[in-house]
Amino acid sequence: MKKLTLDISLPADRYEALYTGSVKDVQVISREGVRVRFPGMILQKYLKHDGVHGTFVIEFDDANKFRAITKIV
Numbered sequence: 001m002k003k004l005t006l007d008i009s010l011p012a013d014r015y016e017a018l019y020t021g022s023v024k025d026v027q028v029i030s031r032e033g034v035r036v037r038f039p040g041m042i043l044q045k046y047l048k049h050d051g052v053h054g055t056f057v058i059e060f061d062d063a064n065k066f067r068a069i070t071k072i073v
Contacts, residue, residue, distance in 0.1 A: 004030035012051040
């Protein structure tokens with residue numbers, strides 16, 4: 001399983017675009033230098049009043065299918 005570390009700072013107004021469906025994906029460059037695009041709704045459980053902020057580890061299987069995301073900081 002592949003793991004990448006992501007630093008995400010997504011203000012509430014930008015997250016709203018995901019919630020309403022006008023934007024579907026989040027694109028981030030990982031600390032490992034890999035560009036990652038994933039459905040923004042996987043961040044929903046980390047949403048606070050000011051948006052989604054923190055360091056996350058995202059896991060993919062060998063076929064690059066999303067498996068899990070965990071907030072570490």
